[in-house]
Amino acid sequence: MKTKEIIDDISILIAEDESELREYLKEYLELFFKNIFVARCGKTAYETYLDKKPDIILSDINMPNIDGLSMAKKIRESDSETNIIIMSAHSDREKLLRAVELGLITYLIKPINSQKLKEILLELTQKLRASKKRIYLSSDIYWDKISQTLWQNNQQIFLKEKELLLFKLFCSQTNKIFTAKEIFEHLYEKQNDKKFSEHSITSFIKRLRVKLPQNLIQNEYGAGYKILPFNR
CATH class of the missing domain: 3.40.50.2300 (Response regulator)
Structure with a gap:
């Protein structure tokens, strides 16, 4: 090395x-x-x-x-x-x-x-x-790459299907800014008849943030959203 x-x-x-x-x-x-x-x-x-x-x-x-x-x-x-x-x-x-x-x-x-x-x-x-096997998002929150689950203080944070899909996307490339359109296409890739709506993504992330620690999902104004790995 x-x-x-x-x-x-x-x-x-x-x-x-x-x-x-x-x-x-x-x-x-x-x-x-x-x-x-x-x-x-x-x-x-x-x-x-x-x-x-x-x-x-x-x-x-x-x-x-x-x-x-x-x-x-x-x-x-x-x-x-x-x-x-x-x-x-x-x-x-x-x-x-x-x-x-x-x-x-x-x-x-x-x-x-x-x-x-x-x-x-x-x-x-x-x-x-x-x-x-883990991506730490704060000192006590991590994403388990094997089980594809989110944990805080060794307690699982249960996510719904599309919330889970979003975290899989974020954790696939931490630090990367994902646009609302990229997020929409990832969440609804199997629903071809659903039309893109930036407002729906904004509302979705807003609802998700309620069950997550503050500032876990970063909003880059005019660009999109990302999560930052914790520098342990």
Whole structure:
């Protein structure tokens, strides 16, 4: 994978209480990744995870408040997908052996080999890009590409047939502005006798917005509508 361009679709949370190492990891990973979050303890790291939903968590095994393995276990209670890498000292090997059931991606022995870390993260980025099943539209709202459903806080937002068709269109090309005519043709492609009406599309989207979080569907004046993926 080329690394000349900053990776902006994969986010990483660094959880490390040792300030010097934490800052070094942040500065080093910012050479390759745009979205880096940091936490000084397990409690803050878990709160950041809930808020930012990072793709990858790079965590020290020993931290104040909540240690790395306890945080990983807490995450795994409801999330089997987020990739977790644990950093540890040689003396922590027994703890790591007991943590197999947590589904860790790997572990790194301190002092951290930056080249090895880079290789692991770039390989993981390739796998994530190939298998991403969700399009996040906000920190807690996502479109599941496999089931073609919309979710908020792990609760499905139920959509009617044409509302669902609209979201399929939006999520097929996020950031793209779809004109009212394009939306109309997508919704009524099997109804050849139905005449285009911009007003009907405006009314349809207005009704749909009532059941959705504010500003989820963006209106580009004079151009059309779109949704924006959330920069996690």
